[in-house]
Amino acid sequence: MKDAAPHTIYLKDYTPFGYRIDGVELTFKLHQTATRVLSKIAFAPNPEAPDTTDGKRFFLHGEELNLISAKIDGVPVTPRDVAGGIEVDVPDAPFVWEAEVEISPETNTALEGLYMSNGMYCTQCEAEGFRKITYYPDRPDVMATFTVRVEGDLPVLLSNGNPVERGEGFAVWHDPWPKPSYLFALVAGDLINHPGAFTTKSGKEVELNIWVRPGDEGKCAFGMQALKDSMKWDEDTYGREYDLDIFNIVAVDDFNMGAMENKGLNIFNSSCVLASKETSTDANFERIEGIIAHEYFHNWTGNRITCRDWFQLCLKEGLTVYRDQMFSGDMRSHAVKRIEEVLTLRARQFREDNGPLAHPVRPESFVEINNFYTATVYEKGAEIIGMLRRLIGDEAYRKGCDLYFERHDGQAVTIEDWLASFEEVTGRDLAQFKQWYSQAGTPRLKMEESWEDGTLTLTFNQTTPPTPGQNEKNPQVIPIAAGLIGPNGDEVVPTTVLEMTEATQSFTFEGLGARPVASVLRDFSAPVILEREIDNDTRAFLLAHDTDPFQKWEMGRALAKDTLIAMIVDGTEPSHAYLDAIKSVLVDDSLDPAFRALSLGLPSQDDLAQTLVDAGVSPDPQRIYEAREQLRHILADHLQDVLPELYQENETGAFVPDAEGSGKRSLRLTVLGLLSLQDSGATAKALFKRADNMTEQAGALQALLSAGLGAEELQAFESQWKDDRLVMDKWFMMQVAFAAPEKASEVAQHLSQHPAFTIKNPNRFRAVFGALTANHAGFHHASGAAYRLLADHLIALDALNPQTTARMSGAFETWKRYDADRQAMIRAELERILATPNLSRDTTEMVSRILSA
Ligand code: TRP
Ligand code: ZN
16 A cells, blocks of 8 residues: 555545445454454445445555455455555445454554554554554544454453453453444553442443553552542533443553543553552642543543544544543632643643644644644633633533533534534524634733723723734634722622623723722633733732632732743842732632642743743843743742741641642642752752652752752662653653753753663653753753754654654744744754655644744
C-alpha cells in the first residue's frame, strides 16, 4: 500500500460510508515482530449513503500492514493499493470480508496501533491508529460490535467488552455495544490486577480492575477509589449507568497522551493512574482523579454516543472535560478548581488563540487530526458547555442532556445534534450561540461604567481579533455574571447573568443608594478577556470584599500583573496597594489555605510576555525573569514577619491527598518558596530530609532550586529514586524547569546524555524538553541555544514518534511575540525542521502553520 500523501480534509466534504457493518471478528496471534491479525467482517450496502450501487468504491484504510491474504465471501481477492489503503470490487449485496495481515508491534515506536511497552502489548487507536492493525473503514461513523480472540503466551490477555472464554494461551472477548474502531483496545502482558467492585444503581454488579506491571500494585488504591467515585457521580448527576460486566484500566509506561477511553478497557499513561503518597504529589493525585473520571465519563459522552467525524471532536472532548471539571469540583472545592481551570485556559488556550495555531472549537479543515487534540477543542470546548448551562439554567441543562442521551444512544452525531436537544427542551434559538464552535479567537470585552441618580449602567463592547483564515468576526452570545458590592463592602446585588448578544450593549441596575463597585465576569462566566478601567484601590477593595472567589482571586492577580508590568517597563517599585492586599489575604484564616496559596502565586513569565505584547511592548524574556525574581524577594521581605508562622501553622500531620490537606500543603510550600530566599534554604533542607511524602519532598527541592540551591538534595533524590521511573521524570523535569536562564539549555543537553534518558519514552522526553520550553527565559535565552537544542531533538524524535514531536513543536507558536533576532533564530530552526527528509505529516502541518504566522 502507498502512504497517504498529506492533504487537507474538509468538514463540508463529509459523506457517509457506503457500507454498514453487521459484526467484526478479530483474531490476534501475538508475536513481537510478526503479529498476525485475522479479520472477518460482515458488510452490507448502506442505504443512507449516496451512490453505493454504481459508485461501488469499497475502500478500506490500512497503513504499514503486510497483507497475507484477502477473501470476499470465501473467494480469494487481490485488493488494489491506493493512497492510505486498499480498494476492492465487491457485490452489490451483503458480503463477508476476510483478511490476514502481519504487523510488527516491537518496531512500532509511534505508539499508535499495536505496540510494545516494557514487554507488554498494548494499543492506541484514537484517532486513526486502527488502520495500522488491520484493513478497516477507520472512521468514527462506522460502528460495529466486536468479538476478539487474543492468542499469546502471556498471563493476561484483554480486549473490550465482556470476557467470553479463557483457555491455555488464548482469551475471547465480546463487546455488545456498537463502537467505532478508534475505541478498540487490546492489552497482553505479565500484569497484576488491583481488583474492585461496583454495584450500579439498578443493581448490576461490575467487576473492576486496575492492571499494572509487577511492582506497581501498591499504587492502585487511589485510582480505584476515584473510579468508584466517578461511577457513582455519573449516576447521581447525569443518570448514567455503566453497561458492561467488567471495567478494566491498564497502566502503560509509553504513551503519547494522558489516557484513552477504549470501551471497557481504558488505557492510561502510568503517570496518570499510579499513585502513592511516597511517589506522587498532591497535584498528581488531583490530576489522576480527574483523568480517571474523564475517561470513565467518556463511556457515555464519546462511546455510547460518538462523533460523526473528527471535526466533531469537541462533541465528546469539550463535554467530557466539562463533566470531569464538575466532578473534581464536587470532590474538592469548586472555587479552587475554577481558578486552576482559568489558569490553564489562559496559559494554553488563550495562548493558542493568540497565535498562528488558532482554530475554531470545531475546525473546518485539517491535515492530521492528531494535531487537533488541542486546548481549544478540550478546554474552550468545556467552557462552551459551561456557558450553555449558565444561559439555560441547571434544570434545562439536565433535561437537554437526558434528551441527547435518549435520542442519540448508539449513534455517531454532530454539534448540531447536541444543540438541537437543548433547543427542543428550552424553545430557545441557539443559532448565535453556535458561533462559539465556529469562530476562533478570544473575544475582548471592554466595559465602561456610568453612574447617575442611583442607576449604574455597565456598557460592554465586544471585539474578536482576526485569526488565521478568519478576518471578520461576529458578535457572540456572552453570559456575563455580575454582582454589585456597596461602599461598606456588603453585596447589594447578588450574581445575575447579563446576556450579551450585540457588539455593544448596556445593562442597568436601578434604585441604588450609593455608587457600588461592580464585580464582573464572576466565576469566569465566559472565555473572554475583560478590559475595564479600574484603579488599584478598587481592585484591593474587591479583593477584600467580593463574595465571588474567582473575582477575589482575579483582583489579586491583576494587582500582581500590573505591578510586574510596571517593574519591567520602567522599573517602578511595587505598590503598597498590592503588597498590603496580598498580606491581608495571606493571613486571613477565614480563607481556604488553597485559595491563599493561589493568591500568593505570581503570573507566569509567558503570561507577562503576552501582556507586554498586548500593550505594544516587545517582551525581553531576561528582564521579565529578573523582575519576577525581584518581586519574589520583595514579597519575601514584606512578608517576613508572617512567613515562619504560616509555615508552622499549615503543617498537616498524616498525609491524606484530599482538598483540605493539599490546600494546606500548597500554602505551606508556597510560603517555603519565599522563606528559602531568606534563610539560605535552612527550612527547606530540613523539610527535604524529613518528608515522608513526595508533595513535601519535591516541594522542598523546588523551593531550594528556585533559590539557586539544592545541589546536594538533587543527588540524594536521584539515589533514592533511581528505580522509580515516574519519580525520576520529576527529577529530570525540575532541574530544567528551575535552571537559571543562561543554564537551562546546558542542563537539558546534559540530562539528555544521562543514562536514564531515552528519547523513546514520551514522559521522559517531555520531562526534559517540555520543561525546557516551560522555562521561559531559558528557552528564549538570547543565545538561541535552547531553540537549537529543541529543534535537534524534535528532528530526532519525528522519525520515531510524529505525534509527540508535532505536539511539542507548539513551543514555537509564540515566536512572533519576540524581537527580530529571536524571530530570525526561531524561523531558521523551524525551516530546518521542515527541510528534514521524510518529516512526518503531523510535524509538517504544525511547523508550516507556525511559520505562516
Ligand atoms: N481521547 C483521549 C482523551 O481525551 C485522548 C487521546 C486522543 C489520546 N488521542 C490519543 C490518548 C492518542 C493517547 C493517544 O481522553
Ligand atoms: Zn477525552
